[in-house]
Amino acid sequence: MGIEVKVEGLTKSFGRQNIWQDVSLTLPAGEISVMLGPSGTGKTVFLKSIIGLLKPERGRVLIDGVDMAGGRERDIYETRKLFGLMFQDGALFGSMSLFDNIAFPLREHTRKKESEIRRIVMERIDIVGLLGAEGKLPGEISGGMRKRAGLARALVLDPQIILCDEPDSGLDPVRTAFISQLLVDLNAQIDATMLIVTHNLDIASTVPDNMGMLFRRGLVTFGPREVLLTSEEPVVAQFLSGSVEGPIGMSEEKDAATLAAEAAGRTGDEERPPRVIVPQLEPSPGLSPRRAVARRRERVLGMLDGLPPAARAAIEATYAGSGEEPTLAMPSAGSAS
Ligand SMILES: Nc1ncnc2c1ncn2[C@@H]1O[C@H](COP(=O)(O)OP(=O)(O)OP(=O)(O)O)[C@@H](O)[C@H]1O
Numbered sequence: 149m150g151i152e153v154k155v156e157g158l159t160k161s162f163g164r165q166n167i168w169q170d171v172s173l174t175l176p177a178g179e180i181s182v183m184l185g186p187s188g189t190g191k192t193v194f195l196k197s198i199i200g201l202l203k204p205e206r207g208r209v210l211i212d213g214v215d216m217a218g219g220r221e222r223d224i225y226e227t228r229k230l231f232g233l234m235f236q237d238g239a240l241f242g243s244m245s246l247f248d249n250i251a252f253p254l255r256e257h258t259r260k261k262e263s264e265i266r267r268i269v270m271e272r273i274d275i276v277g278l279l280g281a282e283g284k285l286p287g288e289i290s291g292g293m294r295k296r297a298g299l300a301r302a303l304v305l306d307p308q309i310i311l312c313d314e315p316d317s318g319l320d321p322v323r324t325a326f327i328s329q330l331l332v333d334l335n336a337q338i339d340a341t342m343l344i345v346t347h348n349l350d351i352a353s354t355v356p357d358n359m360g361m362l363f364r365r366g367l368v369t370f371g372p373r374e375v376l377l378t379s380e381e382p383v384v385a386q387f388l389s390g391s392v393e394g395p396i397g398m399s400e401e402k403d404a405a406t407l408a409a410e411a412a413g414r415t416g417d418e419e420r421p422p423r424v425i426v427p428q429l430e431p432s433p434g435l436s437p438r439r440a441v442a443r444r445r446e447r448v449l450g451m452l453d454g455l456p457p458a459a460r461a462a463i464e465a466t467y468a469g470s471g472e473e474p475t476l477a478m479p480s481a482g483s484a485s
Pocket residue numbers: 162167185186187188189190191192193194
């Protein structure tokens with residue numbers, strides 16, 4: 149089973165540029181979590197901090213008792229072996245076949261025999277649906293296939309924590325849907341703790357158990373998916389609706405005068421489309437159910453009392469087994485919180 153990742157009061161700056169501060173959250177063991185956020189809010193920096201490649205100035209990232217932010221380098225190095233990383237571009241070596249790319253971590257970090265390496269690599273290639281393409285070079289296959297190859301490579305060392313940085317970047321909606329299903333299937337097969345960074349609303353609304361959002365140098369929210377999907381925070385509502393109206397601007401957040409002008413331009417009578425919480429994806433037919441589901445149900449039902457009413461209602465609907473999708477009125481994206 150995957151391992152819990154506990155982030156406590158994490159603060160990261162580059163020189164005088166503060167990226168985010170005082171970020172605290174827990175990635176529950178074996179569950180899938182998504183981190184949303186407009187471009188440049190430090191999502192990739194957050195992933196790199198979790199694995200200890202970047203060193204935040206304050207706070208801790210606790211994994212099995214090891215602090216990836218400030219622990220001993222030797223412990224961090226060992227704990228890093230628990231991770232599988234999938235980067236935006238697949239990060240494959242262009243001159244190596246897919247097979248050799250995927251075998252690379254095994255040849256680099258283990259003393260396994262070639263026959264054993266072949267067995268593991270072919271099994272992972274099968275999981276990501278690339279059987280038959282193992283002899284191809286990265287330049288000879290599509291972007292979606294390269295992503296899947298990157299995912300296969302992230303899987304060869306049997307990771308207990310998987311970090312995916314924008315698995316959808318450069319993919320069309322159909323390929324993105326395939327990647328979404330693959331991520332859920334993967335979780336059903338290996339029960340790893342997963343954190344996915346994305347802008348993609350289809351992935352965000354169908355894949356994770358938990359969702360968070362980074363904005364204005366902080367964590368806006370993190371918790372069960374129903375909390376963010378029903379949130380009335382203007383920045384969350386704007387992001388989920390893809391609206392130009394709200395605190396997120398083209399290059400940075402908007403200033404108070406721009407927001408006031410937007411608010412003045414609204415009549416209050418605008419039709420807001422209802423926000424629908426689409427059900428989470430199930431593993432593909434033939435796969436066993438995700439083990440995280442039962443754990444999550446117990447965990448989330450245990451925290452109901454502390455949640456906002458809309459989130460509570462959505463969670464109750466999730467677990468009522470009624471099959472009905474809760475439809476929630478869309479809050480005004482630009483309204484003050
Ligand atoms: N090694 C570094 N040195 C200095 N600044 C950095 C470094 N890495 C990232 N940054 C800065 O940190 C900020 C956040 O970058 P990051 O790539 O984490 O954003 P992001 O939310 O992942 O963006 P996107 O969604 O566009 O990929 C940016 O301003 C970036 O320039």
